[in-house]
Amino acid sequence: xxxxxxxxxxxxxxxxxxxxxxxxxxxxxxxxxxxxxxxxxxxxxxxxxxxxxxxxxxxxxxxxxxxxxxxxxxxxxxxxxxxxxxxxxxxxxxxxxxxxxxxxxxxxxxxxxxx
Numbered sequence: 485x486x487x488x489x490x491x492x493x494x495x496x497x498x499x500x501x502x503x504x505x506x507x508x509x510x511x512x513x514x515x516x517x518x519x520x521x522x523x524x525x526x527x528x529x530x531x532x533x534x535x536x537x538x539x540x541x542x543x544x545x546x547x548x549x550x551x552x553x554x555x556x557x558x559x560x561x562x563x564x565x566x567x568x569x570x571x572x573x574x575x576x577x578x579x580x581x582x583x584x585x586x587x588x589x590x591x592x593x594x595x596x597x598x599x
Contacts, residue, residue: 505581509548509588514563516542516571516587541570541598542587551591561591570596 509515519541544567550558563569576589 505545505584505586507546507581507586509546511548512551512559512561512591513548513588514544514561514591514594515546516569516576516589517545518542518585518587519568538573540573541568543568545586563591563594563597568598569594570598 505515507515519539544563544565547561547563547565550561553559571587571589571594575593576587579586579588
């Protein structure tokens with residue numbers, strides 16, 4: 485019974501994490517929420533907030549319309565909503581909406597989709 489409750493809580497956490505603010509990126513911009521930084525090292529050492537690195541992983545929450553091509557059409561995005569992605573350390577612009585921190589970046593700053 486304990487495992488079932490844990491699964492339900494995990495699913496609720498995923499749904500809450502994917503919920504996007506009322507914000508729509510323009511052009512080839514992507515809205516991302518950073519994943520939480522690790523609290524412990526592999527050896528079990530608890531890290532203080534000052535020693536934590538900003539994670540380079542996040543969840544895609546919203547996409548713009550796509551880059552305008554020379555013929556006037558729009559390019560399709562290679563990422564989709566709810567994809568977990570790896571991005572450059574200093575990529576994007578940090579923004580705060582309704583007390584939540586987000587990153588707004590070009591799709592080209594995304595390095596990989598994590599499966």
